[in-house]
Amino acid sequence: MAECHPVGFQWVMEARLRGAKVFHIDPRFSRTSAVADRYLPIRAGSDIVLLGALINHVLSNELYFREYVLAYTNAATLVSKRFQDTEDLDGLFSGFDPESHRYDPSSWAYEGDEESEAETDEMREGGGQHAEAAGSDSYGARGAGASARPPSDPTLRHPRCVLQILKRHFARYTPEMVAELCGIPPEDFAELAEAITANSGRERTTAWVYSVGWTQHSVGAQYIRASAILQLLLGNMGRPGGGIMALRGHASIQGSTDIPTLFNLLPGYIAMPHAHRHEDLAHYLEMEGADTGYWGNRRSYLVSLLKSWWGDAATEDNDFCFGYLPRLTGDHGHYATVMGQIDGTVKGYFVIGENPAVGSANGKAQRLGLANLEWLVVRDLTLVETATFWKDGPELETGELRTGDIATEVFFLPAASHVEKEGTFTNTQRLLQWREKALDPPGECRSDLWFYYHLGKRIRRRLGDDEIDRPAIELTWDYPEEGEHREPSAEAVLREINGTGPDGRALSSYRELAPDGSTRCGCWIYCGVYADEVNQAARREPGSRQSWVAPEWGWAWPANRRILYNRASADPEGRPWSERKAYIWWDAEKGEWTGHDVPDFDLRKPPDYEPPDGARAEAALAGTDPFIMQSDGKGWLYVPSGLSDGPLPTHYEPHESPVLNTLYARQSNPARRTYDRPENPYNPPGSARFPYVFTTSRLTEHHTAGAMSRSLAYLAELQPELFCEVSPQLAAEVGLVNGGWATIVTSRTAIEARVLVTDRVRPLRVQRQIIHQVVMPYHWGYGGGGLVTGDIVNDLLPVVLDPNVYIQESKACTCAVLPGRRPRGQALLDLIEEYRHG
C-alpha cells in the first residue's frame, strides 16, 4: 500500500501512531514492509491456506463475535441435504461435471430453496449458465421464490447449519499447513492470529487491505470470500475501522465497474441479459434475483435505465425496449476477445487509455490478435505499444511477424489529459470527485466524451431504417455542446446518470425510482449525485472544517454513504456496540437512525421491525438485517448461489506451481478456465525446468504499463530500468551478480532484466524444501513514448482464468532464471522451445 497507494497509506501510519498494529503479508518486501510492525513473507498463491487457518483458529477456539454472527450472518441457516463438501469428495464440491469442468450449484442451496422441483430446474439452469458468464451482484439474491427467512438453528448446533459446515470445511487448515504451504512459521502465524482476534469485537476492529495480489489468481474471487468470512466472524463489517478494502489501481477503475465498460454488466451491477436464460423483460426479472432485499426493486432500476437510453421510444407495450439489449451466450471477456481476434471473428477493436500489448497477460497473444484485425483505433496521450506493435513489436525481431504482412489498419487519436476535460472519477472508496477543466486540450487532442459522442452522431447518420439499426437510431443521444470543439456537456451526462422524475427534475435518491417507466436513471446506484440539480460530486468543503467522516467532500455511492452496511455498527437493538466504535445508532425518540454517516438502512425502520408475511423488497427484511442487498439481509459466510467454483473458499494451487497441494487430491481449481492453444503454452505440470515461483508488482514511481510514467522525465529518472529482485541464495544458485543481467524464462517467452540481489527477498521453507520467488515490476515496454524502455514482464505470464470473473492468474506462475542477457531473434525462440520440451 505504501508502494502503490502512497498517499492513502498516510492513514495507516496515523492509525499506527495511535497504537494500531500493522502486519504486511506479501511475497515481496516493499516500502510497506519497511514500516509495518511485522512483515510476513508468503508463497505467492497460498493465501487461502493462511486465511483458512485464521478462520479455523477463530472457529475452533470460539473466538468469533457470537452476538454479531448470530444476528447478522447466515451462520445459523440450514443448507440442503444434497450439499457435499470438499471434505466428503476430496477436494470437490457436489455438482461437479468432470466433462465440462463446471459445477451445477443447485445442491449448494439453503434448505427450502431447493425443495420445489420446478424451481430447482430453473436455479440449476441459472447457476449452470452462471458458470458460462460472469454474474452480477444480484446473485446476492438466491433466485426467484427464495424466502427471506430460510430455516435456521439459532443454537448453531445443527450439523447442516452454516457454522458447523464451516467448522468441518476449515478444520484441516492448521498452523502446520500454513508452515507447509505458505512458508510462514507457526510462531508468526500465532502472533497474527492473536493480533486479529484481540483487535476485534465490541471495542475494536481489524481491517484487511488487498489489491490485485489477491484477485489475479485462478481462485481470485475465493481469496476475497475467505477474507469476508473472517471479517464477518470477527464482526468487522459495516463498522468504523473494519471492512475489507480493495485498493484499486486506476483513477476510476471503481467507476468503470459501477458504470461498466464490462461485458457482463449494465450500469449499477445489473446483469446483461443472456440468450438462453432471458426471453423478455418479465422473464429476465423473474430469473435475475429474489423479491426480497433491495434487489427486489430491480424492475425500477432496469426500467429507469432503459427509459434513460431509449426515452419515449421505450414504453410498457414494447417492454421498454428490453429487446434492444444484445444478448450474451458465454464468456465475452478480455481474453476470449483476444482469442477471437487471433481466430478472425473480431475485426475491429477500440483501445481507449489502455495498453494490452504491455499490460495484459501473455503479450504475444495480445499482439498476434492486434496483427489479425481489420482495423484498430487507439486513443491515448502517447504512442503506446498497442498502437505501434506493427512497427516495433518483439515479434518482428523474432521473425514471427513482418510489418509488410500485417493488414491491420491503425488509427491513433490523441486524447485529452485529466486537466483538459471535466468529469468525475470514482476513487477506491466509492467516492465521486468532479474535476474542473483547467484549459482546452492541445491540437487534435479530444476527450473520450467528445470522441464517443461525435462518433455516435456520425454512425447514426449512416444508419438506415433497417430493423437492426433501430436501437441506435432511437437512442437518446442529444447533449448540449460547448466551445469551439463542440464538447458535449459532461454535467448533462452526469445528470442523465443521476436520473430525472416525471416532472423532469433531477431525482435525489434511488428510492424514488419507479417500475412503470415514469422515472429515468442511467445508473441507479449513482442516483442522488445530482440531487437538487446540484453537482454533488463537485462539493469541496475543506476536510479541516468537517467531521472525520467528511461527508461534504465529493459524493459516495450509494446515497453518500461512506461505510456500507453500517447498520451493523450498532447491536441488534440499535445501540452502538461500544462508545469507542459508535457510528450509526437508532434514536428512539425521533424514531430514526442517526450517527456520523448516512445510515445504510431504511431511515425509519426500527430495530424491532418484523416483516409481515408476503412482504417484498426492503420491507421483507427485519430491523436487524444490515446486509440489505442480500435476499435474507445476512452477511454470507456460506454462499448458496452466485459462485461458480464452490460455496466456500478452498485452497488449490496455482495452475503453474512447484508445490504439491497436500490439502486435497485436487492440485488446482477444478473449475478454472484454461486456453490450450499454441499462443498460450503452459509450463508442464511439476516441471523441474521451471523451479521458481514468479510474481509481478508495481513501483511507486511508475504506473501500470508505463505510458503515463515512462514518458515523464522525473519518473523515468527515478526508476530507469527493469530489474528483478532475488535473494543472495538464489543469486548464488544461478550465478547472478548484483547489477548484472538475468534472463527469466517461461513457456511463453524469455525476458532480460537487471539483477538486484537483496536479502529483503527471503527464500521460503515450503514442504521441507527451499522455494525461491522472483518478483518483477511490469512497467516497461519497447515504446510508449518511454524515455526508458525494457522487456515486457507480462509477456511471461500464461492466460489461466478464475471461473467467476475471468481474471487472469498473473500473480503466481513458475519460471526459470539464467545469468546474462537473453538471446535475440530465432535464438530466443530456440531457447523457449528447449525449455518447454528439453
Place this chain on the structure above:
Amino acid sequence: MADGGWISRWPVIRQLKGEDGRRDAARSARTDALRPRTEEADTVARSVCPYCAVGCGQLVYVKDGKVSQIEGDPDSPISRGRLCPKGSASKQLVTHPGRQTQVLYRRPYGTEWERLDLETAMDMIADRVVRTRRETWQETHEGKEVRRTLGIASLGGATLDNEENYLMKKLYTALGAIQVENQARI
C-alpha cells in the same frame, strides 16, 4: 549589512561568517524577487490525480494558456495536500514533449505512420464501425435471439471519467457490441 555593498550581501560571505547557511543567509536579491508560480497563475482548477485510485486532490495552475504547476489540494480530506511522486510529476504528464497531439494513420501493410486530419479519421472510423457491424451481425445464435455483433470489441475505461464510460457502454450496447471490457477485469 545595508552598508556593505553586494559583496557583503553575497550569501557565501554571510554563510562563511557563521550565519545559518540554510536560512536567511542563503537569501539573495534574486531569491527575494522570486515568486511562486502558483501566485502568478491566471486560473486555478480543482482537479484529481489521474494515476491511482486514492483520488488525491490537485490544484492545477494555468498561466498564459499553459499549465504552470500542479500541487496537492490541502483541503482534500483524503490527501490533505500530499501527492506521491506520480501525482507530483503530473504537470509533466500534461506538458511533456513526447505527448501526441496529432492524429496518425497506418494503412494496411504500411511501414510508416501518415497524417490524417481528425474529421477524416472520425468519418473513416464511423464507416468501419457501420460496415463491420453489418458484416458480422448475428440475429440469432443456437436458435436464440441475440441481436449483436462479435466483430467489434473495445478495451478501456479505468482511466476515463464516469461520463465517458457511460457514453461508451450506451453506444456500444445500442450497436449490439458486447465485447466491451476494461482494466477492472485484468
